[in-house]
Amino acid sequence: xxxxxxxxxxxxxxxxxxxxxxxxxxxxxxxxxxxxxxxxxxxxxxxxxxxxxxxxxxxxxxxxxxxxxxxxxxxxxxxxxxxxxxxxxxxxxxxxxxxxxxxxxxxxxxxxxxxxxxxxxxxxxxxxxxxxxxxxxxxxxxxxxxxxxxxxxxxxxxxxxxxxxxxxxxxxxxxxxxxxxxxxxxxxxxxxxxxxxxxxxxxxxxxxxxxxxxxxxxxxxxxxxxxxxxxxxxxxxxxxxxxxxxxxxxxxxxxxxxx
Amino acid sequence: xxxxxxxxxxxxxxxxxxxxxxxxxxxxxxxxxxxxxxxxxxxxxxxxxxxxxxxxxxxxxxxxxxxxxxxxxxxxxxxxxxxxxxxxxxxxxxxxxxxxxxxxxxxxxxxxxxxxxxxxxxxxxxxxxxxxxxxxxxxxxxxxxxxxxxxxxxxxxxxxxxxxxxxxxxxxxxxxxxxxxxxxxxxxxxxxxxxxxxxxxxxxxxxxxxxxxxxxxxxxxxxxxxxxxxxxxxxxxxxxxxxxxxxxxxxxxxxxxxxxxxxxxxxxxxxxxxxxxxxxxxx
Amino acid sequence: xxxxxxxxxxxxxxxxxxxxxxxxxxxxxxxxxxxxxxxxxxxxxxxxxxxxxxxxxxxxxxxxxxxxxxxxxxxxxxxxxxxxxxxxxxxxxxxxxxxxxxxxxxxxxxxxxxxxxxxxxxxxxxxxxxxxxxxxxxxxxxxxxxxxxxxxxxxxxxxxxxxxxxxxxxxxxxxxxxxxxxxxxxxxxxxxxxxxxxxxxxxxxxxxxxxxxxxxxxxxxxxxxxxxxxxxxxxxxxxxxxxxxxxxxxxxxxxxxxxxxxxxxxxxxxxxxxxxxxxxxxxxxxxxxxxx
Numbered sequence: 001x002x003x004x005x006x007x008x009x010x011x012x013x014x015x016x017x018x019x020x021x022x023x024x025x026x027x028x029x030x031x032x033x034x035x036x037x038x039x040x041x042x043x044x045x046x047x048x049x050x051x052x053x054x055x056x057x058x059x060x061x062x063x064x065x066x067x068x069x070x071x072x073x074x075x076x077x078x079x080x081x082x083x084x085x086x087x088x089x090x091x092x093x094x095x096x097x098x099x100x101x102x103x104x105x106x107x108x109x110x111x112x113x114x115x116x117x118x119x120x121x122x123x124x125x126x127x128x129x130x131x132x133x134x135x136x137x138x139x140x141x142x143x144x145x146x147x148x149x150x151x152x153x154x155x156x157x158x159x160x161x162x163x164x165x166x167x168x169x170x171x172x173x174x175x176x177x178x179x180x181x182x183x184x185x186x187x188x189x190x191x192x193x194x195x196x197x198x199x200x201x202x203x204x205x206x207x208x209x210x211x212x213x214x215x216x217x218x219x220x221x222x223x224x225x226x227x228x229x230x231x232x233x234x235x236x237x238x239x240x241x242x243x244x245x246x247x248x249x250x251x252x253x254x255x256x257x258x259x
Numbered sequence: 260x261x262x263x264x265x266x267x268x269x270x271x272x273x274x275x276x277x278x279x280x281x282x283x284x285x286x287x288x289x290x291x292x293x294x295x296x297x298x299x300x301x302x303x304x305x306x307x308x309x310x311x312x313x314x315x316x317x318x319x320x321x322x323x324x325x326x327x328x329x330x331x332x333x334x335x336x337x338x339x340x341x342x343x344x345x346x347x348x349x350x351x352x353x354x355x356x357x358x359x360x361x362x363x364x365x366x367x368x369x370x371x372x373x374x375x376x377x378x379x380x381x382x383x384x385x386x387x388x389x390x391x392x393x394x395x396x397x398x399x400x401x402x403x404x405x406x407x408x409x410x411x412x413x414x415x416x417x418x419x420x421x422x423x424x425x426x427x428x429x430x431x432x433x434x435x436x437x438x439x440x441x442x443x444x445x446x447x448x449x450x451x452x453x454x455x456x457x458x459x460x461x462x463x464x465x466x467x468x469x470x471x472x473x474x475x476x477x478x479x480x481x482x483x484x485x486x487x488x489x490x491x492x493x494x495x496x497x498x499x500x501x502x503x504x505x506x507x508x509x510x511x512x513x514x515x516x517x518x519x520x521x522x523x524x525x526x527x528x529x530x531x532x533x534x535x536x537x538x539x540x541x542x
Numbered sequence: 543x544x545x546x547x548x549x550x551x552x553x554x555x556x557x558x559x560x561x562x563x564x565x566x567x568x569x570x571x572x573x574x575x576x577x578x579x580x581x582x583x584x585x586x587x588x589x590x591x592x593x594x595x596x597x598x599x600x601x602x603x604x605x606x607x608x609x610x611x612x613x614x615x616x617x618x619x620x621x622x623x624x625x626x627x628x629x630x631x632x633x634x635x636x637x638x639x640x641x642x643x644x645x646x647x648x649x650x651x652x653x654x655x656x657x658x659x660x661x662x663x664x665x666x667x668x669x670x671x672x673x674x675x676x677x678x679x680x681x682x683x684x685x686x687x688x689x690x691x692x693x694x695x696x697x698x699x700x701x702x703x704x705x706x707x708x709x710x711x712x713x714x715x716x717x718x719x720x721x722x723x724x725x726x727x728x729x730x731x732x733x734x735x736x737x738x739x740x741x742x743x744x745x746x747x748x749x750x751x752x753x754x755x756x757x758x759x760x761x762x763x764x765x766x767x768x769x770x771x772x773x774x775x776x777x778x779x780x781x782x783x784x785x786x787x788x789x790x791x792x793x794x795x796x797x798x799x800x801x802x803x804x805x806x807x808x809x810x811x812x813x814x815x816x817x818x819x820x821x822x823x824x825x826x827x828x829x830x831x832x833x834x
Contacts, residue, residue: 087734090730090733115734263737270648274646277646341572341573344569365577368577371761373792373816373819468671473768478799498768516679523673528668531671
């Protein structure tokens with residue numbers, strides 16, 4: 001039992017002994033951790049440490065790839081995610097990717113409610129309008145695009161596109177938002193706007209974010225996971241981890257001894 | 260989850276159709292060819308006798324096999340300097356210029372002209388021209404058909420070769436230039452060797468295309484069931500004899516024609532497969 | 543070591559360089575010339591006969607043609623039976639080949655490494671290289687002999703469908719491969735079932751690529767003669783019964799070519815055929831350009 005893993009009471013997401021392997025390579029080794037509700041949790045670590053794999057297990061996107069075996073449990077609000085329908089799970093979790101990826105053939109409006117539309121869920125126009133406005137306001141994009149809702153999203157800047165993608169993920173009112181290095185393709189100004197956004201969003205959502213940018217983790221996360229070669233080395237309040245890392249490997253990573 | 264499984268099943272099953280079609284083709288061709296091969300044995304391939312008269316039917320495919328191979332090979336030879344030059348024009352000298360775009364479009368258009376139109380043009384324009392410069396046999400024959408065939412296959416060889424040539428890395432060429440080479444020398448010693456397999460594959464595929472060409476050749480080769488003995492001799496090809504003699508073919512004659520179809524299928528299949536192998540090896 | 547007279551050498555090499563360039567340009571021009579020659583010939587000899595009635599009347603019979611030539615008039619009639627036959631058979635072929643081709647292309651795209659998909663892909667490539675006359679032969683054996691018991695439009699379109707299929711499969715797979723993987727992931731991450739991601743996101747995004755592939759396949763089969771000779775045979779009237787022999791533009795041209803009285807009609811018919819093929823090619827180039 002790793003003493004460097006903070007125990008969380010009543011976690012919204014409880015990962016228990018999770019291991020993931022592709023063919024013979026073990027990407028995630030026996031990770032057990034609890035994520036606290038309405039916080040920003042950062043997953044850090046050098047390349048190849050398994051952080052992206054771990055993130056993708058949380059909405060079972062890892063199943064898109066062949067030859068992948070998982071053992072262990074993940075409970076979302078007490079429910080085993082492997083026992084529920086992946087579609088149901090993915091509506092409870094929203095995902096944002098490294099490169100902004102609005103659907104190029106759809107307008108901004110349609111992008112935001114894509115989750116509903118493509119699922120064949122039809123709603124009254126008033127309901128749809130309300131969802132779109134709410135989501136766009138949540139990501140502070142409404143004022144910038146409210147007059148161009150019917151235009152395709154490709155004219156927006158990188159940062160705006162990424163906020164659109166976040167809005168798209170929020171439309172379902174998910175409980176957890178998963179972000180995979182959401183700002184690594186953006187310029188510093190756009191990055192800081194998204195960071196501010198995430199801090200604001202944690203009031204209503206739980207944010208789990210993979211980042212390879214330590215300072216970003218230090219800036220905005222409440223809790224941090226440090227992974228190394230598939231293992232969860234340390235987990236705790238970000239402030240504590242950065243000022244007083246318990247594990248030698250954590251300290252070496254944070255002081256830049258390896259990337 | 261259920262819908263995903265159904266989707267997977269639908270995708271898999273529909274893709275089977277193409278396998279069934281291909282398998283069925285082989286099955287039908289072989290099945291249809293059996294009577295002819297049973298009757299004539301391997302002599303079918305080596306015999307030059309073709310007599311459909313009832314009561315003394317005898318079929319041999321050698322003249323057609325020879326005709327097909329000779330015309331296709333000749334077409335390849337004739338088209339080589341033309342398509343090689345064009346691919347250098349498009350892929351090296353004038354790459355990414357407006358002129359290249361126009362020329363490229365024109366060469367693409369060559370590929371779009373239907374075979375029968377080539378045949379008509381060959382018959383009514385090329386043939387009289389060739390007669391006027393001294394061709395015999397009314398202008399029909401191996402050389403005439405190979406000429407038209409060459410024009411038809413140029414776009415196939417050119418498009419692949421020019422693409423491969425344009426993909427030769429710049430730094431290789433720059434290294435040669437910095438040593439004082441002329442453009443011609445860079446092409447000869449760097450670009451072409453680097454693009455060698457792609458160029459070769461392009462010609463193999465063009466050859467495969469030539470083997471199966473029917474209409475244009477039928478209209479220009481003279482349709483005599485003999486093995487051509489000179490460039491100006493007339494002859495016949497596998498594809499044309501099928502087209503010409505299919506009419507009311509039945510019984511043994513039909514089986515002979517199907518056998519020829521099988522041979523054509525096998526030969527083009529092997530040639531195309533070799534071409535694809537070379538392309539695969541490159542990437 | 544004897545020093546090479548650098549000056550002499552360079553001028554020789556420069557000359558070689560220039561001569562080579564000259565040859566390349568010369569040969570390239572020669573290569574492009576047939577297209578110009580052919581199109582001009584078609585226009586020169588064919589435009590007179592092209593008219594409204596040419597499109598809407600059936601092929602004349604040989605007597606009508608003979609009398610017209612004798613009195614130095616334009617041969618009456620047109621190639622309506624051919625035009626409609628082509629539309630009918632190519633249309634049917636497209637209806638068969640497009641869905642099967644696209645779905646197979648999707649299958650290959652989704653299963654890049656599976657051995658079954660690899661075999662399917664290879665088979666598709668082999669099928670693409672099969673000469674059209676052999677496909678006509680097959681369609682004869684399958685449809686003419688066993689389904690329609692006689693030459694028919696159905697048999698004709700079957701051979702065309704088999705021709706179009708591998709082209710559409712390949713262009714579908716290539717188009718889908720060019721769509722960034724992350725779009726598919728974004729769709730799935732929204733909890734959308736895969737088939738909706740396919741039809742709602744992937745195919746619309748790849749639409750112009752798919753369309754280009756289809757148009758090119760159509761332009762390829764419109765001009766095919768050989769397979770139709772063995773399957774549809776031809777007809778002197780417009781035919782809508784798919785189980786009966788049907789005409790097509792290339793077949794009509796072939797008939798004209800073989801009839802000394804109607805030979806003059808080959809040019810206008812070929813011109814019409816070329817116009818159709820070129821238009822489709824131009825449209826597909828436009829579609830490809832609009833992608834940007």
